[in-house]
Amino acid sequence: MSRRSSFSRRRFLGASGAGAAAVLLGTGWWDASVSAAPRLGGYPFTMGVASGDPAPDGVVLWTRLAVDPFASDGKGGMPDKIIPVLWQVATDERFADVVKAGTAFATPELGHSVHPEVHGLEPGRHYWYRFRVGNELSPVGRTRTAPALATMPSSLAFAVASCQSYHGGHYTAYQRMAEEDLDLVLHLGDYIYEEAYGFTADHDGKPLPEYMLGETVDLTGYRLQYSLYKSDRHLQSAHALCPWIVTFDDHEVEDGWSEDRSKSDSEPDQDPAVFLRRRAAAFQAMYENQPLRHTQMPSGPDVRIHRRLSYGTLADFTMLDSRQYRSTRDGRLDPDATMLGGKQADWLIEGFSSSQARWQIIGNQLPMAQLDRNPDDEVQHWFADSWDAYVVERDRLLTEAHRREVDNLVVVTGDRHSNYFMDLKADYQDPDSPVVGTEIVGTSISSGRDGADMLPVGEDYLRANPHMKFCNFQRGYCRVTVTPDELVNDFRVLPYVSRPDAPISTRASFVVQNGVPGGVPA
Structure with a gap:
């Protein structure tokens, strides 16, 4: 990193505009002298409303107050005051048995969002929650705590989502997801997109104000983008269904960014300090609008989003960050090139040994398996935003997983607007290299418009990559069901998103057996 960009990073540390007091008020850990x-x-x-990052004894709850979510200043039509927000958690949907309650304080510094972290709940059970401000009650959300750490639950059902360009199409995938019986949702990034891409109306056809049609570069703009996306009733229903575990990819900040560098074609020589200001604004807006714990509150342009969550001894979820620590590529075989950064990569490998879970599930932004685009003898790698550009680090991670006897490694991936099911190998150049795991690449919620069942490029992929067992280019999500004996992935797809109310169907299903790396059609 250059001296100038290092100085810029130090300048922004702790300068998110929020501060510790606002964070603690929003979690309910610090009282405030506000009477009404x-x-x-x-x-x-x-x-x-939303909930997230479930633990055996609790979850984090979320809401953000906005009487006018599209107000041009990004403040949601809210007064410049601290507002008490009462919350309740009950064992029943009618709140006859309220087991936890408290007050969090919505501050202007955090966009009047609150993130109360609830503790003291029973493991492995459903709860319902709601908020109140004055006489106004929020919608009711349902959440679920994780099982006790030493227990083996009989099953786990979760969905995998990513890439939900509001302008790409309707959120019918979330409408159908909300009809499922799920314990969790994993969101792998591109929750918002940083510009409108020529789209001028909301999902109900109402014109958007002109100030919401350009590219987002500051806190006001990012807040407005989240307001637009979260105004969708189907996305709200999916959040209210069950807890989410989220990470980010690039569009939450800017298309193609990595480390402290903008990848904008229009500003290739942008001062890193300018980009870091933008990144700080984007990360603050992300925190304000997601069910994240206080440990994910950004410090200026930096945030610790990679983390590990346990679901009893059945599964561990390891969520990665492939943007902040990535090095500039100097060639795909460069031994110093890194997608994760040294500390995060070591942390991931250490988790292979320390995990007590039957299944190790890695939440990942970009395809990890090799993807050859050329069915001829010459290998044509996908260099743009994939692990194919970081071969040495990828091979190290997969070799370590095999060496440390990770029997059930499953990587779930977003970004590609496509469905793939692939074997993970420690060395794709060696035909005899063992299969060490499985990668499930899930398609987009809406990005890419309607898509298609198969494209010519998909036929090339299947011919060129013997480790690829399926590909498809429709919109939708993955539904994953895990038991001690097997993991089953259903590719749930829609025929269209360009108009609402599409039906959902399962295009293909694959099963991975306990102790048998790789998978087969179910």
């Missing part, structure tokens, strides 16, 4: 909520002049829960 001011009159707001509108319904404050226009962006719904």
